[in-house]
Amino acid sequence: MSPQPFDGFKGFAVTFRQLFKKPVTQQYPEYKRPVYPRFRGRHQLHRHSNGLEKCVGCSLCAAACPADCIRVVADENTSDNRVSPGERYARIYEINMSRCIFCGYCELACPFDAITLGNDYEISEYSRDDLIYTKDMLLAEPIKKVPVADRDLYDTPIPYYKEHS
């Protein structure tokens, strides 16, 4: 359509009308948009139901990580200090959150379903040193929970490890 004489002024009417409509902004801390069930957030290390850690220190996750941010140092399981089923456990397990790109390759690489990416995304810190997460920080449940969208709305298959522990 070629420009008609008063088209410019109709633009003014449009902007004026927007003054009376409700803005579409979602105010963040008061309203948190629910994340999808398979959202890749902060990592979590899991335990078996009898209390033993699932992680055996095989470093497959460190090998798979494209950003090279996982540090695994394994150690022998002795009879009086049994941490994981199997021969070895991860004595040192650190993830550098400032390098992690949250791709999920470590979750895919782990043969024991020990490391998964949970839904937590509020992990800001005031200094870079606080961003290196150690094993006990990763084992713990997140303190603040983010709202997760209704699972029934989404046709996603639930992975084995999330249903059976």
Added chain:
Amino acid sequence: MREPWWISLIKSAVIVNLVMVAFAYTTWLERKLLGRMQNRYGPNRAGPYGLLQPFADLIKLVRKESFFPVAAHDSLYITAPIISMFTALAAFAVIPFGQGWEIWKWHVDGVIANVSIGLILIFALGSVGVYGAIIGGWASESKYSLLGSMRTCAQLVSYEVSLALSVLGVVLMGQSLNLIEIVDKQDATLWFVVPQFVGLLVFLIGMIAETSRPPFDLPEADTELVAGYHTEYGGMRWGLFQTAEYVNMITLSGLAVTLFFGGWHFFWLDYLGPLWFVLKVFLFVSFFIWIRASVPRLRYDQLMRFGWKVLLPVATINAVVTALLVVWI
């Protein structure tokens, strides 16, 4: 009875402070209105409804590093924002905002300086204000600044001519250059917007171009010239340039209200003079902001062509027709 000099001094201090507060809340108003017109909230975190946002901005600007480009010419670099802001504030001294009051035994005028050629003073100060932009850009010794300041200067000078011509009609009808007498003439006859609507249109467009507001803000457009003549300015020095722009906006709105909309008169409720003046200036400033939200930017050659080939002839014809009608009617 004339006003004693020390009352003028007190009044000028009070009015300058009020204009600065008005400038701060004009920035708040602009961000809120622009946000609402764009379907979003403006700032609403710093205090209720974002009302403390201007203070947050002020503290941020003052705390920034006061840097100095090595190649810049020292004294001129510092003086440029001072010139801009001084002329912007000084132009407000002749705009009448009230009818004059008797307090105890002294007379207080409704204007800071009763100058018999007030209108010419405002245009003169506007022209000197262009120096601030030129000097700022040139003294920064940077290509973007130089280009930006040249463009700004060309734009401001071209639209100043049309601005001055567009008020000729008002001067002919008001029979005086003194702003107080123009306001009183409007009270006696008709608000000059009715006979001078063409003059008002030209004045509005010239107003937007004089203050470098969108759609005429190519000189300071971020994507075109980084930031034009204030590229090399940071912190509070940049804040001074912005202050000058917004205070110019307020002053020119005040001038438009005085010349075309009857200043502080409002039919029979004249004793509340300053309130009506503030309300009308607020409406004009909102109009500026509305235009910013609705219209895209003019390209530089379109801008110059419009100023010289369209606006100037229209302003001239308006002045000539008004002169003929005033003489023969």
